[in-house]
Amino acid sequence: DAKTTQPPSMDCAEGRAANLPCNHSTISGNEYVYWYRQIHSQGPQYIIHGLKNNETNEMASLIITEDRKSSTLILPHATLRDTAVYYCIVRVPYNFNKFYFGSGTKLNVKP
Amino acid sequence: DGGITQSPKYLFRKEGQNVTLSCEQNLNHDAMYWYRQDPGQGLRLIYYSQIVNDFQKGDIAEGYSVSREKKESFPLTVTSAQKNPTAFYLCASSIRRLAAASTDTQYFGPGTRLTVL
Numbered sequence: 001d002a003k004t005t006q007p008p009s010m011d012c013a014e015g016r017a018a019n020l021p022c023n024h025s026t027i028s029g030n031e032y033v034y035w036y037r038q039i040h041s042q043g044p045q046y047i048i049h050g051l052k053n054n055e056t057n058e059m060a061s062l063i064i065t066e067d068r069k070s071s072t073l074i075l076p077h078a079t080l081r082d083t084a085v086y087y088c089i090v091r092v093p094y095n096f097n098k099f100y101f102g103s104g105t106k107l108n109v110k111p
Numbered sequence: 112d113g114g115i116t117q118s119p120k121y122l123f124r125k126e127g128q129n130v131t132l133s134c135e136q137n138l139n140h141d142a143m144y145w146y147r148q149d150p151g152q153g154l155r156l157i158y159y160s161q162i163v164n165d166f167q168k169g170d171i172a173e174g175y176s177v178s179r180e181k182k183e184s185f186p187l188t189v190t191s192a193q194k195n196p197t198a199f200y201l202c203a204s205s206i207r208r209l210a211a212a213s214t215d216t217q218y219f220g221p222g223t224r225l226t227v228l
Contacts, residue, residue, distance in 0.1 A: 034216070041199070041222070041224070042221055042222065043115075043117075043201050043203075043219035043220050043221050043222050044154070044201070044219045045219070046216050046217070046218060046219075049216065087153070093215050096142060096144075096159050096161055096167070096215075099144075099156070099217060100153070100154075101146075101153035101154040102153045103151070103152065103153055104153065
């Protein structure tokens with residue numbers, strides 16, 4: 001599965017949009033992009049996933065570049081409760097032992 | 112509510128003792144997983160099971176054992192052979208393949224923090 005690169009930390013003002021980047025330049029055609037987040041001492045929470053089209057749900061939007069080498073998770077109106085570590089993962093579905101969580105991006109939402 | 116439960120939330124054990132962590136799901140998922148997380152690190156896969164009575168080793172299975180006698184349950188035993196068992200343990204589950212276009216999003220429990228004294 002492709003490797004991902006994320007910045008170790010980012011700050012965002014409360015009420016503003018948080019844009020979290022992820023680089024996956026070696027992604028292959030059948031690999032999906034997944035995003036999870038983990039609030040301190042809790043289990044990871046699924047946010048969104050996509051293959052090549054942009055996706056939106058009640059939590060966030062996922063923008064995948066046309067060449068699929070990078071993506072951005074957008075939290076449209078960040079709140080203090082969005083402070084967490086955000087993980088970007090790329091993988092082929094149903095590779096049961098290939099769900100690698102790296103170190104992620106620590107998002108700090110500030111008042 | 113559907114979800115994954117793990118118990119206990121905090122667990123303390125003396126060196127040399129085996130301990131079993133519970134994981135139960137009522138999502139009707141076929142696949143279940145155990146991960147370990149050390150401070151400031153990502154998750155590492157210990158074991159996974161795609162179906163009842165079947166399970167496979169992950170990347171760090173040494174010193175751990177599992178069973179999958181029921182679809183809803185996937186307990187993890189941390190044995191005395193695990194040299195550094197203090198960690199945060201996470202259980203997850205997902206559906207099996209339903210169609211070529213489906214994906215297997217994993218859903219996680221709240222975790223068990225194990226401390227060896």
